[in-house]
Amino acid sequence: EVQLVESGGGLVQPGGSLRLSCAASGFSFSMYWMHWVRQVPGKGLVWVAHINHYGSTTTYADSVKGRFTIARDNAKNTLYLQMSSLRAEDTAVYYCVREWYTFDYWGQGTLVTVSS
Amino acid sequence: DIVMTQSPDSLAVSLGERATINCKSSQSVLSSSNNKNYLAWYQQRPGQPPELLIYWASTRESGVPDRFGGSGSGTDFSLTISSLQAEDVAVYYCQQYHTSPYTFGQGTKLEIK
DSSP, X not given: OOEEEEEOOEEEOTTOOEEEEEEEESSOGGGSEEEEEEEXXXXXXXXXXXXXXXXXXXXXXXXTTTTEXXXXXXXXXXXXXXXXXXXXXXXXEEEEEEEESEEEEEOOOEEEEEOO | OOOEEEEOSEEEEOTTSOEEEEEEESSOOXXXXXXXXXXXXXXXXXXXXXXXXXXXXXXXXXXXXXXXXXXXXXXXXXXXXXSOOGGGOEEEEEEEOSSSSOOBOOOEEEEEO
C-alpha cells in the first residue's frame, strides 16, 4: 500500500524556518517525481515545488522561489521541504504528492502556521 | 501559467440526480504527440486530502465508481456524476498537467439539495 506521511509542521514566527518531511512507503520511491502542494484551510490547491527522480531537477512556484528548497533522500525514501523567511501567507496545509503523469497519491498533510 | 476556471463555484443536487462540473483551461492541454488531454479531476471530502478520480480527461482511477465520468478535449472539460450519492459531497478540482506549473481550478463545492 502506498503511504505518504508528512511531518514537521507547526507554529513558527514570521521570518522563521521550518523543515517538512514526507516518509514514503509501499512503492519504489526513487522512480517517481515528487511534489509539494499547499492549501490554505477552506481555500484551493496550490502547487509549491517539484523534484525529479534523482533530485537533480527542481522547480518552484514564484511565490516561494528563493525561500523554499525541495530535496529528497532516496536511500531513506524521504522527501523534504526546507522553508525559510516564512510569511503569514505561507500558512497552509502542506501535502506531499507522488506524480505518475498526474498526482496519483497524496499524504494527509501537515499544517504550517506562520504567526507571531 | 495555464489558468483553470471551473463553473459553477458551488452546486446543490438531489440524491440520485446528475451533477455536472465544468472546467476551462486558458490554453489547450491536448498533446499533439500522443493525442491525450493532460487533465485530471480530484475529489476532496471534508477534512481529507484530495483523491484522484479521473486522468487523461476521461480515464477513471482504479476503484472510482463508474457513476463518475470525465469528458472534453482541448480547453473545455466536464466531470459528471450520473446519480449523486451522499458520499459524493465534496469539493472537486480540475488540474492540468500539460505544462509546469501544474495548475488547479478554484474548486466546485458539491452539496445535497
